[in-house]
Amino acid sequence: MAYDKFTILKSSAVPMPIENVDTDQIIPARFLKATERKGFGDNLFRDWRYHNDNSPKTDFVLNNPTYSGKILVGGKNFGSGSSREHAAWAIYDYGFRAVVSSFFADIFKNNSMNIGLLPVQVSEAFLDQIFNQIEKDPDTQIEINLQKQTITLLATGAQETFVINGYKKHNLINGYDDIDYLQSMKEEITRFATSRV
C-alpha cells in the first residue's frame, strides 16, 4: 500500500481564493534539494507563509487559526507550472487530503492522484458557493465521497458530482499504486520493447 486509502473525507476547509497558484509558490525550488521525501509540509507555501527572517506572515491563511482542515480550496488553474511532485507532497505532508478547485493544471493533478491526494474539480459557481460558505462559517463541514464522486456542503446540502477516471479512483480507494500494476506487466512490456526495435 503506497498511501492512505481515500473513501469518505469529512472536514472543514482552508480557503485560498487566489487564481493560478503555481508550484513554485507551493514549494519553492530551494526545497527541492532533498534526497528523501521528508519535511515538505513545513515548507508548504513557504514564501507566502514566512518572512525572510522566518517570522510568520500573519495575513496568510495557513497562519490564521480560524481556518483549518484536511481540504484546501483554491482558485482556478491550481498547481500550474513545474512538474515538481514535491508540490503534491508538501500539501499532503502538511495534512491536506484533498484539493478543491474549478480547474487544475494537468501535471499537478496527475502527481496528486499518484500520491493519494485527491483533486476535486467543481464548477466555478460551486467553487464560489464553497468560498462564501467558508466565509460565513470557517468551521463549515465539507464531505467528499470518492465512491459516489460527490462533494457536499453539509450545512446547506448543496452538492456536486466530480469526474475522476475509474482506474485512478480504484487505486485511491484501495491505496494501490501504478508501479505494482506495471510490475505485473513486465513480460508484456519487454515483448513490446523487442518488437519496436
Place this chain on the structure above:
Amino acid sequence: MASTLFDKVWDSHVVRKIEDGPDILFIDRHFIHEVTSPVAFLSLEQRGLNVLYPDRTFATADHNTPTINQHLPVQDPLSANQLKALETYSAKYGISHWGLGNPKNGIVHVVGPENGITQPGMSIVCGDSHTSTHGAFGAIAFGIGTSEVEMVLSSQCIMQPKAKKMRINVNGKLSKGVMPKDVILYIISQTTAAGATGYFVEYAGDVFRNMSMEGRMTVCNMSIEMGARGGMIAPDDTTFNYIKGKDKAPKGTDWDSALAYWKTLKTDEGAEFDKEYNFKAEDIEPMITYGTNPGMGVGISKSIPSAEFIHSNQATFDKSMTYMGFGEGQQMLGKKVDYVFVGSCTNGRIEDFRAFASIVKGRKKADHVTAWIVPGSHVVEAQIKEEGILDILTEAGFSLRQPGCSACLAMNDDKIPTGKYAVSTSNRNFEGRQGPGARTMLASPLVAAAAAVTGVVTDPRTLLN
C-alpha cells in the same frame, strides 16, 4: 482514417489501454537529473526493483550546479548530496551519466538533442516540465513527477490518459528582430497560462517550417506555460539534417530505415483537432512579460493591459502588479533593468548567443546591470569560443559562465535579489522563481541584449543594423 502526428506517435507506443483509465505508454527515452531522480531511486531500492532498460536512460547534472568554478567541490551540502546520489545510482544501474566536468554535461533538454538522443517519433519523458522541448523533433515529450520517474525506471512505461489535440498555426513571415521566443510568448499571451491544459499541441504553418531546430526547441519548450501536456512540430529536412551524424543518430542502413519512417510522421490531410488557433506572423513583435505568469506578456512597444483584457480576476491581477511594482496602462519601454540572464533550456543554445552578440558587438554593458551569460552545455560553450562570440562578449564587458540551469530557477547561487528587475531568456516569471522577491521579465535574447547595453527595457529593433 486521417490521423494527426500526435495520434501516430501516441498510438504506436501504447502497450495496453485500460478501460476507463489511462493508456500504458512505452517510453523510448528517459532523461534524468539530480533533483527529481534521487527520491525515485531510493524508492526503487526500497521496493527491491531494478532499472529495466538502463540503455534507454540518460543522466545529466544541471539544476543544482554552480555556473562558476565547477572544478571545485560543490559548496552547498544538499546540492552536493543530490549530485552524488545521481552519480552513484547511475553507476549502480549502468546508466549513462554526464556529471559536472564531463565534456557532454549541460542542461538536460540541450544535451539530449545535441547528441542525437532525441529523435522523431519517439516517446520521451523526464522529471522536468520543460521536457516538451524535445517535441520540436516530432516526438511526444512531456514532464513527469518523481513517482512517475520511478515508474519509468522500473517498467519503462508510464500511464497517461491520451490528451486532446490542439493545432496552432502561424503563417506569414516574421519581421526583423522577431525571434522564436517572441512567437511562443505571443501565442501564450493569446491562449493564456491555462489555455491549453488537457491538450497536446501541434505547431504548424510557414513560421515553423522556416524555423531552425533551435528555434523550434524554444517554442516547444514553453508549451507547458500555456498548460499543454506537450507540443510538437512535424519533422522535415531541417530536422533530418540536424540529427544526421550526431553521436546517437542512426547510421548506415539504420539511418535509411529511420528516415523512411520519420518521413511518415505528419498530420494527414483532413485530420481533425479538438481545438485550433490561427495567428499571423506579421502581428508578432518582440515580446516582454510584465506579470507573474508567462501568459502576462505584451509586445514591447505596448503598455500593460487591464485584468479584464487578459481574462484575469482583478484581485489576482492586482497581486501580480503589486509584486512587480508595475501598473495597468504603463509602458514597458524604459523600465529599469538590474539583471540580465541569458541561458536556460529555452534560450541557451548557440543561435541565442549569436543573437545576443549581434546587439552587444561594439557596444558596452550598462554599468549598473549585472549579466549572467550561461551556455546550455559545454558543447555550446565551445562553439561560443570557436565562433569568436566570447571575444565580442568580453570586449563589451560581459563574462561567460559555465553550463547549468542557473538563474532560471535559482536553485544554485545565481539568485536575483529581492526587488530587483531581471530581463531573462528563461521560461517562468512566477513570484520568487529567480530568487525570493525577484521581479522577472521574460524575453528573447535580442531583447535581453538590448536591455543589457542600455540598462532599461529597450526595443532591440532600434539597435539592429
